Amino acid sequence: MSDPVLSVADLRVRIGSREIVRGISFDVAREQTLGIVGESGSGKSMTVLAATGLLDAPGAKVTGTSTLAGPSGGTALVDASARLLRTVHGGRIGFVFQDPGTSLNPLLTLERQITESLETHRHSTRRQARTRALELLEAVGLPDPESRLHAYPHQLSGGQKQRVMVAIAMACDPELLIADEPTTALDVTTQAQIIELVRTLQRDFGTAVVWISHDLGVIGQVADEVTVLREGQAVEQAAIGSVFDRPQHEYTRELLAARPIVGRPGPQPAPADAEVLLEVNGLDVRFDVTTPVGKSTVHAVRDLSFAIRRGATLGLVGESGSGKSTVAGALVGLIRPEAGTATLDGTDVLGVRGPERKMLRRRISLVFQDPFSSLNPRARVGDAIGEPLSVHRLTKGRQARRARIAELLEVVGLPTSFAERYPHELSGGERQRISIARALAGEPDLVILDEATASLDVSVQARILDLLTSLQRDLGLTFLFIAHDLAIVQQMSHDVLVMRDGRAVEYRPATELFATPEQEYTRALLAAVPPERPRVTT
Known part of the structure; x- marks a missing residue:
């Protein structure tokens, strides 16, 4: 495996007297997907926000190390200055969050929301940025992309909004993509399309991906390695095949058993003479x-x-x-x-x-x-x-x-x-x-x-x-x-x-x-x- 794009070691997050994230470590390499899975409150999003410098909770104390690969030993993200983080977020790290409706600006057209990062991080001209925005909307499979450039978020379906979020995240060819529950609110066919879209873009651009989900079924479709979190601790870390075939922790086995799977028997048909x-x-x-x-x-x-x-x-x-x-x-x-x-x-x-x-x-x-x-x-x-x-x-x-x-x-x-x-x-x-x-x-x-x-x-x-x-x-x-x-x-x-x-x-x-x-x-x-x-x- 190639050197890690993101390397996290002994990451801890404390808010007041409570430790929310407890000594989590992981690496994710180029073209690799790391799945982070667990129930709500297990610390999944908190871990990734802290590791990428996005955590802004009052009274939060983050310790440990998180390094984004690069020249001169890489970029340390824990306790990094706001100025440094602005050069990293959107340029070298792209983000796709769970609810595209709240992530997209309702007052800006899709074109402006995509070109903003290109002009900021790549210093593109307005014409260059617009051409790139059109290419991205075509790449994510948005229908009629030329006219969609002038559309606003409320004019799109949930799946289309999430495709736009992927386009924004990939605009500057980031080294790392953070996908935080990106398919939870979507129907299963749109979910499958978004999963395939991210896999295609990852293959084309060599991006490293951290995919957060509460559903091991989804993680099984995207991840190479899995970190299972419970109450802020990593209870299991292994290759995806090992986690499915030989889960070591009881909590992992519970998550596997809870997945909805087609083929499990349901109720018998109602009696034909029922009222x-x-x-x-x-x-x-x-x-x-x-x-x-x-x-x-x-x-x-x-x-x-x-x-x-x-x-x-x-x-x-x-x-x-x-x-x-x-x-x-x-x-x-x-x-x-x-x-x-x-x-x-x-x-x-x-x-x-x-x-x-x-x-x-x-x-x-x-x-x-x-x-x-x-x-x-x-x-x-x-x-x-x-x-x-x-x-x-x-x-x-x-x-x-x-x-x-x-x-x-x-x-x-x-x-x-x-x-x-x-x-x-x-x-x-x-x-x-x-x-x-x-x-x-x-x-x-x-x-x-x-x-x-x-x-x-x-x-x-x-x-x-x-x-x-x-x-x-x-x-x-x-x-x-x-x-x-x-x-x-x-x-x-x-x-x-x-x-x-x-x-x-x-x-x-x-x-x-x-x-x-x-x-x-x-x-x-x-x-x-x-x-x-x-x-x-x-």
């Missing part, structure tokens, strides 16, 4: 949008029909923009459809008004993807769970309300003391359990789970899926399970509806669909799920 709870026919949703060339209409859902049997789960799957969340919004009254009908146990869902509408809203609950933004940060957990109890007058008196809140917390596996906490005092998995408890407070007939596990660590995700399965079994719940990951859908669903561009592509019992997918699009979604074996086995 239909929700029936949707001919649902059609359109949106009027304003574009740079004038107003246009987006046909989000097109003549969609499906049914969910009582006590069963329908998996609604497709890429971002396929119309999945639009269906959920129409069923809970957040979106008014153009046409179609929907009935819940014989009750009109789309046209109900007045007191009946309030009763219907109690019978259909919705759990969103991001539990932090869906919970009021100023309200205690008990108040968040108790709000549906008060609105629908399901309990009499304060004592009965507290008892019901405590019961709901126990149902989702949390101690009753959590009622006094605020959302920011909880982990992501705990917040999602609170969201589920709130959804169950109204004793609903149907629970809509809109990407309810997409933002969680795979280990936390596995626990939430187990919780949902047990709740369905114990309480007889009916789920509309919206996701982009067919491995999770297979684990949860009795029936599966695959959507693309607002249309139903394939709608069959889950066991049949996964055994013999009929449509090419379904097969493409299945192929995009990270396989059980790593791509690199050396």
Whole structure:
């Protein structure tokens, strides 16, 4: 192996009296990818931020060494001056972060955001920088790159924004690329495209890559070497093949076991004579949008029909923009459809008004993807769970309300003391359990789970899926399970509806669909799920 591009030794980060990162060491060489994996809070991002001089936490103390290869012994990044770091960041080190929506400047065109680093670090002229920006947008596969130069971030999809972030990161041909959870918020097909894009650029430019993720399945597709972190410590460091075949630490084995994998058995099909709870026919949703060339209409859902049997789960799957969340919004009254009908146990869902509408809203609950933004940060957990109890007058008196809140917390596996906490005092998995408890407070007939596990660590995700399965079994719940990951859908669903561009592509019992997918699009979604074996086995 060639000399390391980045060499980190005995890196430690202390904030106050607490040591967040504990003596981590690693090297990454040219054309090599180092995967850093662990749950939220394990110290992954903190380690890389400290190693590259980007850590700016109040009271943080960083010790150890981090050296970027170069002449005269290389560049020391720990305790480097702000002036030195400005010459390194963007020029010699590129960064791709998890959320491109917050990483991109909403006020600048894509051209300006790419050319900025070229003019700063390579002293390119405006014309040279523009030519290079166009080449980069073509290289990352952005459609119609010439016109996209003048576009703003809000005019792109999530996957397109992340491609632009990769273009910005690679603009100055950096020696090192830091990819911090770059595919976590993306659907599986876009995730596969971004992974392949980074691998291609790495091969073309010889870049060293540090790829951070909570998912060993993703790491298996990109990394040559792996460092597994837990509570700020490296519990295992080895080649990717060794980690998958012979994991040495129990925590590594837990992460491997928690990965969603296509092929694991799911629930058996619902009985053919089971009662239909929700029936949707001919649902059609359109949106009027304003574009740079004038107003246009987006046909989000097109003549969609499906049914969910009582006590069963329908998996609604497709890429971002396929119309999945639009269906959920129409069923809970957040979106008014153009046409179609929907009935819940014989009750009109789309046209109900007045007191009946309030009763219907109690019978259909919705759990969103991001539990932090869906919970009021100023309200205690008990108040968040108790709000549906008060609105629908399901309990009499304060004592009965507290008892019901405590019961709901126990149902989702949390101690009753959590009622006094605020959302920011909880982990992501705990917040999602609170969201589920709130959804169950109204004793609903149907629970809509809109990407309810997409933002969680795979280990936390596995626990939430187990919780949902047990709740369905114990309480007889009916789920509309919206996701982009067919491995999770297979684990949860009795029936599966695959959507693309607002249309139903394939709608069959889950066991049949996964055994013999009929449509090419379904097969493409299945192929995009990270396989059980790593791509690199050396």
